[in-house]
Amino acid sequence: MSERTIVTISAGLGQPSSTRLLADRLTEATTEELAAHGLDAVVHTYELRDVAHEVVNAMLTGFPAGELREMLEAMTNADGLVLTSPLFTTTYSGLFKSFIDVIDKDSLTGMPVLLGATGGTARHSLALEYSMRPLLTYLRADVVTTSVFAATDDWSGEADAVNPLPARIRRAGRELAEKVAGREPGDAADVYDDAPSFEEMFKRL
Amino acid sequence: MQFGIFSVSDVTTDPTTGRTPDDTERVRSMMAIAQHADEAGLDVFATGEHHNPPFVASSPTTMLGYLAGTTKNIVLSTATTLITTNDPVKIAEDYAMLQIIADGRMDLMMGRGNTGPVYPWFGKDIRQGINLALENYALLRRLWEEDVVDWQGKFRTPLQGFTATPRPLDGVPPFVWHGSIRSPEIAEQAAYYGDGFFHNNIFWPTSHTQRMVQYYRQRFEHYGHGSADQAIVGLGGQFFARKNSQDAWNEFRPYFDKAPVYGHGPSMEEFTAETPLTVGSPEQIIDRYAAMREHVGDYQRQLFLIDHAGLPLKTVLEQIDILAEEIVPALRAEMEPKRPAHVPADPPSHAERAAAARADGAAHQAHVAGDDRWTGKSAEDGVVAPSAASGR
Numbered sequence: 341m342s343e344r345t346i347v348t349i350s351a352g353l354g355q356p357s358s359t360r361l362l363a364d365r366l367t368e369a370t371t372e373e374l375a376a377h378g379l380d381a382v383v384h385t386y387e388l389r390d391v392a393h394e395v396v397n398a399m400l401t402g403f404p405a406g407e408l409r410e411m412l413e414a415m416t417n418a419d420g421l422v423l424t425s426p427l428f429t430t431t432y433s434g435l436f437k438s439f440i441d442v443i444d445k446d447s448l449t450g451m452p453v454l455l456g457a458t459g460g461t462a463r464h465s466l467a468l469e470y471s472m473r474p475l476l477t478y479l480r481a482d483v484v485t486t487s488v489f490a491a492t493d494d495w496s497g498e499a500d501a502v503n504p505l506p507a508r509i510r511r512a513g514r515e516l517a518e519k520v521a522g523r524e525p526g527d528a529a530d531v532y533d534d535a536p537s538f539e540e541m542f543k544r545l
Numbered sequence: 546m547q548f549g550i551f552s553v554s555d556v557t558t559d560p561t562t563g564r565t566p567d568d569t570e571r572v573r574s575m576m577a578i579a580q581h582a583d584e585a586g587l588d589v590f591a592t593g594e595h596h597n598p599p600f601v602a603s604s605p606t607t608m609l610g611y612l613a614g615t616t617k618n619i620v621l622s623t624a625t626t627l628i629t630t631n632d633p634v635k636i637a638e639d640y641a642m643l644q645i646i647a648d649g650r651m652d653l654m655m656g657r658g659n660t661g662p663v664y665p666w667f668g669k670d671i672r673q674g675i676n677l678a679l680e681n682y683a684l685l686r687r688l689w690e691e692d693v694v695d696w697q698g699k700f701r702t703p704l705q706g707f708t709a710t711p712r713p714l715d716g717v718p719p720f721v722w723h724g725s726i727r728s729p730e731i732a733e734q735a736a737y738y739g740d741g742f743f744h745n746n747i748f749w750p751t752s753h754t755q756r757m758v759q760y761y762r763q764r765f766e767h768y769g770h771g772s773a774d775q776a777i778v779g780l781g782g783q784f785f786a787r788k789n790s791q792d793a794w795n796e797f798r799p800y801f802d803k804a805p806v807y808g809h810g811p812s813m814e815e816f817t818a819e820t821p822l823t824v825g826s827p828e829q830i831i832d833r834y835a836a837m838r839e840h841v842g843d844y845q846r847q848l849f850l851i852d853h854a855g856l857p858l859k860t861v862l863e864q865i866d867i868l869a870e871e872i873v874p875a876l877r878a879e880m881e882p883k884r885p886a887h888v889p890a891d892p893p894s895h896a897e898r899a900a901a902a903r904a905d906g907a908a909h910q911a912h913v914a915g916d917d918r919w920t921g922k923s924a925e926d927g928v929v930a931p932s933a934a935s936g937r
Contacts, residue, residue, distance in 0.1 A: 400810030403749055405819040532760045535729035538737035538768075542683075545676050545699055 347418035351425040351436035369513020420520040424456035452519035455487040465489035484515035549589025551624040554602035557855035560803040583616035585869035591622035613647035625656025629677040630667035637688035649895025654722035689718035716909035736764030745781035779846035790825040804854035827871040
């Protein structure tokens with residue numbers, strides 16, 4: 341069976357965290373759908389809480405250190421990403437944005453990404469569409485059409501009887517799996533393999 | 546192997562006393578540092594180039610020209626000369642002049658700088674940084690190597706029949722390094738010309754430095770300048786040493802914690818683990834830097850940043866003594882026996898380059914004879930009146 345790597349990153353701050361729970365559910369839906377395509381999934385899951393200090397240090401020093409560096413490498417080499425954040429004061433959390441700010445701006449180009457967010461009530465759900473999606477679009481990531489917002493009530497299964505959370509998660513996972521399955525697996529572009537020769541650079545002047 | 550120091554010329558408040566030197570004091574202390582390094586027997590002093598506070602080193606050749614006359618043996622260099630925002634014609638002139646004044650005891654390092662606004666201040670676009678480095682350096686080499694240059698490019702006004710003076714010493718241009726932290730394009734450029742490559746890894750993990758240097762070496766070989774292990778490599782570094790490790794940690798910590806570049810970020814423990822910054826006894830510094838060759842191969846130049854973060858001049862001079870008396874001899878003893886015979890121990894000196902150029906018949910004239918077609922009693926003398934030019 342062929343293999344794909346999914347990297348899941350949750351910006352949830354609590355432990356346990358509903359944002360992490362949503363991330364896990366989205367990842368599970370993705371890997372199940374990949375299995376249906378005959379693809380094995382290798383999953384690496386990270387919580388930004390664990391590297392929060394390193395994220396700030398990277399902003400101050402200009403380079404990622406320690407676990408953050410490993411995490412960035414895993415992310416850049418992934419075949420697909422699941423990114424989830426709690427919504428704070430109208431938008432993704434500050435930690436999530438700080439993390440996005442320290443990654444190389446080209447490292448997510450073309451990367452299939454599934455977005456999820458959590459918040460108190462469904463009134464915040466469009467924050468995913470007006471803030472989180474444009475952020476990833478700016479980085480030229482390939483964001484799947486369905487993003488999933490989970491309000492506190494969603495976890496009780498009574499929030500939306502017509503289109504409940506599990507159904508939204510399944511649809512989103514299927515979309516990410518289809519994008520991932522539709523591409524060749526492979527390592528991220530290596531900056532050195534892709535470096536232009538002197539002649540190429542000079543021609544472009 | 547050359548060991549030396551490089552300065553970014555920052556004016557920083559000493560956090561232990563609250564005292565801030567003024568610009569005059571800082572310029573004078575840089576000269577004292579360079580002279581002391583020469584007397585102590587270090588091999589290289591390099592100055593940065595910056596065009597904004599809190600830095601004072603805006604005019605490297607003025608300083609290096611003075612140092613050429615007041616030092617004996619130390620090689621004078623830059624780290625770095627801004628190839629992007631300086632006019633390559635002026636670089637050709639300034640550094641040929643310095644080369645003659647220093648009698649060849651100099652080289653220089655091209656870089657793009659670390660301050661974005663320098664580009665607009667000098668009328669350039671930062672998005673063209675790499676392209677400016679490529680085109681300007683190509684012109685700079687022609688100005689040094691060819692007596693009369695016709696040239697047209699994208700970034701500078703064209704030249705017709707132009708001769709940069711003075712012609713380089715013995716008709717051989719200075720040796721050039723290219724410094725870059727994360728652009729493989731610059732490693733490629735250095736490799737293409739067979740120039741030196743300097744990785745200022747002071748804020749970067751070794752794994753990153755290793756990959757970049759490896760790429761440069763591989764491309765150096767590709768362009769036929771020699772085998773990969775013969776490429777000319779330099780590294781940055783920084784340390785703070787005292788006889789007892791704990792004294793070094795205690796004394797340096799307040800400077801580290803408040804330093805403009807890394808202060809208030811990672812702890813000194815984290816930073817010393819991740820980057821080449823080494824704080825401790827001379828033995829600890831020797832151990833750390835003796836291992837560098839295992840990461841990047843046998844290399845030719847190691848520069849240390851030591852006059853920064855507000856450290857007082859007296860302390861900096863003490864660090865130079867520790868470096869010259871204890872660290873460098875031990876590093877040499879440790880590293881040199883491991884260097885294969887075919888790998889150069891030093892970057893090429895002027896004497897070696899001049900001898901090689903003579904052997905190849907590649908040395909150029911040291912003077913270009915020619916009538917002055919340009920100079921009048923005033924700059925406007927030779928200008929053709931618009932009415933005459935239009936034929937009316």
